[in-house]
Amino acid sequence: MTAIEDTRPRGTRLPRLARRQQLLGAAQEVFVAQGYHAAAMDDIAERAGVSKPVLYQHFPGKLELYLALLDQHCEALVQAVRDALASTTDNKKRVEATMTAYFQFVDNAGGAFRLVFESDLTNEEAVRERVERATNACAEAVSEVIAEDTGLPRDEAMLLAVGLTGMAHVTARYWLATKGSIPRDAAAQLVANLAWRGIAGFPRKDDTPR
Incomplete structure (x- = not known):
């Protein structure tokens, strides 16, 4: 090195x-x-x-410095997801904004996402707890929207939210690692289209059946 x-x-x-x-x-x-x-x-x-x-x-010490940095970027990711969800009341656009938030997070020039998603210190309980807390907070924010709009029970809404946020961060990291011909926003839109076709299958609770 x-x-x-x-x-x-x-x-x-x-x-x-x-x-x-x-x-x-x-x-x-x-x-x-x-x-x-x-x-x-x-x-x-x-x-x-x-x-x-x-x-x-x-x-x-080094651990305290690392944890302070991890706290900063975990909070930034959670806030980015919350801002994406609050940016519109159109659920299709909410999905697009949330996927874009993840892609932007991993595409940050400073490589902060590596501390959150690819840390070599996950055997340290304090690190693991922070990453899990941030991951759950993102999913919880999404699940609240799903539960409110669909009327699904909280545990079902949370399961769907974990699937959506997991899709977002895994595909964003794959896109960054491969750095192919797909521009970032186009890649986020492509994944958002896939996610929307799935979540849109759950009708809103105020929809009137035909």
Whole structure:
């Protein structure tokens, strides 16, 4: 593994919150490039352009730094799904917006999705709990819409929601890994069409039978 080039200016004093965000940004680059186990606090401090004591002033250890970064991106994914669902009352467009949210999340230039979906630290309970919580929160947000519109019991709506969100994140990761000829938005639309043809088979509870 080649060393990560230090591009950060040294000696710059920043407000505490700004420094924290700078350190998280540097940590993300190192963790994405090297994985948790191969990354070292020295690498992160060097990448951020600070001394290691400065890094430890903000984060007591590598795990705490990793968890703070994971929290940030798990929350971003959940919020993106909630925003997609709230962006329209048209359910077909809701499906499209939700699929697009996942594809945009994995296509982020910083590779944050790797910390959420491809972490090499899933044997750590704190990491596993955060990822599961974020995954369930996304599915729960979708299930609430399904239950409200179809009148299905909560457990059935949740099962369908897990299927839809699972389809979204697996296909988005496959698309990114293959990087074929399909543009991102077209790929998201293609998967959304498949998902909509399935979920649209469940009639709305206020539909009047013919």
